[in-house]
Each structure stands twice: as structure tokens, then as C-alpha cells.
């Protein structure tokens with residue numbers, strides 16, 4: 001800002017002084033033209049009288065010229081000696097002013113100069129326009145007096161330039177005052193303006209600082225309009241997301257610890273029983289050990305599901321795409337689940353309208369199909385039927401997995417994709433579920449740019465629908 005003001009101030013000063021100089025030059029020029037023209041006219045009249053040494057005539061003309069031109073007029077002969085002085089002071093003196101000499105010796109018809117009235121020294125016009133000339137200055141104009149092509153004398157007009165100087169000085173002072181005033185106003189306005197501009201940024205910096213210290217609840221103040229407002233809004237929405245992410249993470253960690261703790265507690269009880277009842281009969285002991293083994297299986301499936309989820313969360317190594325057929329995946333899954341289905345007296349019907357060849361991560365889609373069909377098998381009571389269909393709709397593959405099981409209660413439906421969520425905790429655990437299966441499904445489908453939704457009517461059954469873009473690669 002200082003540099004800015006310095007440049008502006010400097011250019012203002014240069015401009016002002018140039019303007020004043022130009023104005024001064026102009027005023028001087030007008031003055032010179034007037035003085036010269038007037039003096040030349042009187043010089044012509046004075047020629048005859050100087051030639052004829054008509055003292056009275058010379059006196060008369062000098063006085064009249066002085067009155068008309070507004071200054072002191074002197075009549076000099078060819079040697080530069082004063083013949084008549086309208087102020088009656090310099091009679092008989094020889095004057096050596098450069099203006100006189102130039103007319104008498106260099107053949108100029110007229111000349112002009114500026115001198116100090118107290119010292120008689122010549123000065124350049126620009127010098128006169130200093131800040132405060134102490135001397136009084138006068139302009140010296142000369143005109144040759146010519147008689148039959150001979151210069152026989154000089155007429156000299158001395159007139160004060162005080163008034164002109166004064167008005168120029170006044171102008172200069174006014175400009176200086178104006179400059180100081182404008183500069184002051186500009187500095188103040190600039191300071192206020194920059195403060196108004198930077199204040200919201202300072203505020204936001206403070207908010208960011210307290211946020212990075214761990215206080216995720218703080219928000220930037222949204223005010224004004226334009227970029228700063230947008231910045232504050234964007235920052236706040238980012239903060240919201242961060243806060244909710246943090247909450248989700250905490251929730252997840254606490255859920256996960258809880259899920260891991262339950263099997264551990266069960267195992268501890270059983271192992272303690274084994275330790276403190278060394279004479280337990282062999283059959284019971286085997287049963288306890290097999291229970292422990294089951295809990296270990298549970299723990300390991302939770303951990304592997306968690307690892308799967310975390311892996312799908314990370315941005316690196318996202319999808320391992322290859323050419324594959326979704327219909328084949330469905331058929332394979334039916335084969336894998338056939339034994340359990342048979343055991344439960346369930347039928348699985350496939351309706352594969354299209355092979356749905358696509359360029360996708362086969363392993364992940366296998367997991368998606370398996371999780372959905374496994375749920376259907378797991379949660380449908382015996383004699384139920386499961387229908388899996390696959391169609392092509394536009395550029396999407398649409399997979400539906402429908403069962404006629406117990407369905408999902410209306411208030412649970414929005415949560416079934418949440419991590420660790422199970423409608424019936426006890427039943428879910430009994431069937432070995434972790435509550436992570438649908439989270440994984442959603443994560444993988446989203447990674448492929450698709451969507452998954454569930455529709456269910458309590459007592460009627462459940463339908464899961466997956467839409468996957470048929471990426472042909």
C-alpha cells in the first residue's frame with residue numbers, strides 16, 4: 001500500500017509541477033507578446049525624436065508609453081546610455097543588460113528577459129517558479145529604435161511580474177494543499193478499505209487455527225457477498241463434513257470394538273470354565289471347545305469384513321477391472337449356495353435375460369452377489385423361494401434378488417446398509433452375520449458407479465435391486 005501511495009503521490013507531484021510550469025510559460029508568453037508589440041509601436045514613434053534630439057518629444061513619448069504599457073520605460077541611445085527615464089532616476093547611466101546589448105549589437109529587433117529588481121540579476125523563467133522567490137522580479141523588454149536602417153537607440157520596458165508570480169504561487173500552494181488532503185484521505189480510505197477486506201480472512205484464519213487444534217465445532221462467520229462469502233460457505237460445508245466424518249469414525253470404532261468384545265467375552269467365560277473345572281466330562285469339554293472355535297471363526301470373519309471395508313475405503317488400488325459376465329457370477333454363486341439352500345429346503349430360481357458382459361472388478365462383484373444371495377438364503381425360512389433376475393436396461397445391468405422371507409421392518413429399512421446394523425441382533429449373531437455384508441455391497445457397487453436399494457414389506461419378503469453401468473471398457 002505504501003509503495004502504491006508513493007507512486008501515486010510522485011506522479012501527482014510531477015503532474016502538478018508540469019502543469020504549473022506550463023501555465024507559467026503560457027502566461028509569460030502572453031506577456032512577452034503584448035510587451036513586444038506595444039514597445040515596437042512606441043519605438044517607431046520615438047525614432048524621429050531621438051534622431052532629432054527632441055528632448056521634450058522623447059520625454060512625452062516615454063511617459064505615455066510607460067503609462068500605456070504599465071511599467072517603467074527608458075529611452076537609450078546607441079551606446080546604451082539612458083536619455084529619458086519615465087521614473088527620472090537613471091538619466092545618463094549606461095545600462096549593460098543583455099537585452100539591451102543584444103538589440104544594439106546583435107541586430108535583434110526585440111528581446112526579453114527576467115531580472116531581480118533588487119540585484120538586477122537575470123534569471124531563467126523556470127527558476128522563478130521555485131517554491132517562494134524572495135526577490136521581486138521584473139520582465140525586461142527591449143525594442144530597437146531604427147532610423148533609415150540604422151539602430152540609433154533602444155527602448156526598454158521594465159514591468160513587475162509580481163502579480164503573475166503571485167497567482168502562480170497561489171496555484172502552487174493550492175495544489176500542494178489539495179495533494180496533502182487527497183493523499184491523507186486516500187491513506188485513510190485505503191486503510192479502512194483493506195481492513196474491511198482482510199478482516200473476514202483474519203477471522204477465518206482464526207477459525208481454521210482453532211479447528212486444527214481439534215475443535216471441529218467452530219464455523220466461519222458468513223457475511224458480505226461475493227468471494228469471501230463463498231469462501232466462508234465452502235469452508236463451513238467442509239467443516240460440517242469433517243465433523244460428521246469424525247462422528248462416523250468414532251461411531252464405527254466404538255461399534256467395531258463392541259462387536260469384537262462380545263465374542264471375546266464369550267470365549268473368556270468358556271475358557272475359564274475349562275480351567276476351573278478340570279474334571280469336566282469329555283463331551284461337555286468338546287462342546288465348549290467347539291463353541292470357542294465358533295467364536296474364533298466369528299472374530300476372524302468380522303476382522304476380514306472390516307479389512308475389506310477399509311480397503312474399499314482407501315483411494316488407492318480401487319478397481320481391478322477385467323472382461324467378465326455378471327450372469328456367470330450369478331450362476332457360480334447359486335452353485336456355492338446350493339448346499340445351504342437345499343439344507344433349508346429353499347429353491348433358488350434364476351432368470352438371466354442377458355449375459356451382462358461388462359468390464360468390471362470380478363472379485364468385488366462376486367462378493368456383492370454372494371452377500372445379497374446369502375442374506376436371502378440366510379433370512380428366508382424353509383420352503384421359501386428366492387428369485388434372482390438379471391436384465392439389461394439401457395446402459396445398465398439390473399440385478400434383483402427377491403425372497404419371500406420375513407421382510408425388514410419399515411423403520412429398519414433405512415439403516416440396513418449401515419455398518420454393523422442388524423435388525424435382530426440375536427438372530428443375526430446366531431446365523432454368524434457381522435452386520436457388515438450390506439455395507440460392503442454398497443461400497444463396492446458405489447465404486448463401480450452403480451447404486452443399490454432395498455424394498456421390503458414385513459411378512460412378504462424383500463427385494464434388493466442393484467444397478468451397475470455396463471462398462472464395456
Ligand SMILES: Nc1ncnc2c1ncn2[C@@H]1O[C@H](COP(=O)(O)OP(=O)(O)O)[C@@H](O)[C@H]1O
Pocket residue numbers: 371375376379380403405406407408416421422423424428432433434435436437438439462
Ligand atoms: N433378505 C433379507 N431379508 C430380511 N432381512 C434382511 C435381508 N437382508 C438383510 N437383512 C437384514 O439386514 C441386516 C444387515 O445385513 P448384512 O449387512 O448382510 O449383515 P448380516 O451379517 O447380519 O447378514 C441383517 O442383519 C438383516 O437383519
Ligand SMILES: [Mg+2]
Pocket residue numbers: 371374375433434435437438
Ligand atoms: Mg449378510
